[in-house]
Amino acid sequence: MRKKSAFSLGGLPGKLADCSKKSTIDTEIYLVEGESAGGSAKQARNKENQAILPLKGKILNVEKSNPAKTLSSEEIVNLITALGTGVGENFDLEKLRYDKVIIMTDADVDGEHIKTLLLTFFFRFMPKLIENGNIYIALPPLYRIRKKKDHYVYSDEELKKELSDSGQGNVTRFKGLGEMDSTQLWETTMNPKTRKIKKIFIEDAVEADKTFSMLMGSDVPARKVFISENAKEANLDI
Numbered sequence: 759m760r761k762k763s764a765f766s767l768g769g770l771p772g773k774l775a776d777c778s779k780k781s782t783i784d785t786e787i788y789l790v791e792g793e794s795a796g797g798s799a800k801q802a803r804n805k806e807n808q809a810i811l812p813l814k815g816k817i818l819n820v821e822k823s824n825p826a827k828t829l830s831s832e833e834i835v836n837l838i839t840a841l842g843t844g845v846g847e848n849f850d851l852e853k854l855r856y857d858k859v860i861i862m863t864d865a866d867v868d869g870e871h872i873k874t875l876l877l878t879f880f881f882r883f884m885p886k887l888i889e890n891g892n893i894y895i896a897l898p899p900l901y902r903i904r905k906k907k908d909h910y911v912y913s914d915e916e917l918k919k920e921l922s923d924s925g926q927g928n929v930t931r932f933k934g935l936g937e938m939d940s941t942q943l944w945e946t947t948m949n950p951k952t953r954k955i956k957k958i959f960i961e962d963a964v965e966a967d968k969t970f971s972m973l974m975g976s977d978v979p980a981r982k983v984f985i986s987e988n989a990k991e992a993n994l995d996i
Contacts, residue, residue, distance in 0.1 A: 770839060770840060771811065771836040771839055773812055773836070774809065774810070774836070775803070775805075775809060776809045777803075777804075777806060778805055778806050779806050782856060782857055783857065784807050784857055785807045785809070785855070785856045785857050785858075786807065786808055786809070786857060786859070787808075787809040787811060787840060787841070787855070787858070787859055787860065788808065788810050788862045788948070789811050789837065789859065789860065789862065790810055790862045790863075790935070791813060791862065791863040791868075791872050791935065792813070792934075792935070792936060793814065794935075794936040795812070795862070795864075795934070795936045796811075796812025796813075798935065798939065799862070799940075799948065801940035802940040802941070802943045802948050803944075803948060808948065809840070809856065811836065811837065811840050813833055813872070814833060829845070834879065837879075838883075841855060841884075842854060842855040843884060843887070845883045846883065849886065851886050854887070854892065856892075858892060858894055858955075859892050859894065860894045860895070860955060861876050861877075861893070861896065862896035862935065862947065863896075863935075864898075864934035864935055865898055865932070865934075869934070873895065877958065880958075881960070888959070891959075893958040894955045894956060894957050895956040896948075896953070896954075897912055897947070897953075897954040898912075898932065898935060898943075898946060898947045899911060899946045899947070900912055900913060900914070900917070900931065900932060901929055901931055901932065902942075903927040903928070903929055904928040904930065905927040905928070910945075910946050912954060917929070935947075
């Protein structure tokens with residue numbers, strides 16, 4: 759059964775649009791970048807099993823913050839409360855309120871940064887969620903090709919192939935989730951039958967920790983070297 763979180767006396771976060779299903783089976787929560795996209799996601803979702811938690815701006819960089827400061831951040835408290843597991847020594851996987859935790863951000867630099875901040879948080883404070891296979895990344899489309907029927911593509915390579923195979927069409931580049939209406943967001947990114955999501959794994963915890971520290975830590979010269987050496991492969995879906 760799904761239960762309210764006891765992390766805070768105030769109950770569940772006010773901006774959480776929870777799902778109605780009583781069991782956790784096949785439920786999912788979308789962590790959505792921005793209030794605008796969060797509003798579209800709330801309209802698009804299946805209210806029975808999909809919950810939406812909009813995130814305002816970039817969450818605290820937990821790599822550079824002490825635990826006390828981290829756990830006093832309103833956005834992080836809202837996140838912990840919504841998930842229901844607690845953190846650190848109080849973490850209890852059995853209290854997780856959803857089957858899937860899906861990070862949904864814009865397909866741009868800011869979106870990648872927010873995604874990395876969230877993954878850093880989960881790695882530092884809730885690593886068992888990653889180990890248990892509960893964390894996912896939503897993969898929104900990058901382009902819409904408009905011909906007789908709208909067609910969505912998810913990478914530059916896919917766009918080139920599509921145009922090469924079927925000829926030119928009216929191509930629109932999505933700059934962010936907020937550019938899609940609720941119907942488009944559902945069809946491309948939230949409908950389990952048509953969406954693309956990526957499960958997050960930690961195959962080597964030590965290497966993942968090193969990468970997080972290099973990207974988000976205070977050693978700026980080392981980070982510049984790391985980014986320079988890995989620029990071609992760098993896709994912060996760690």
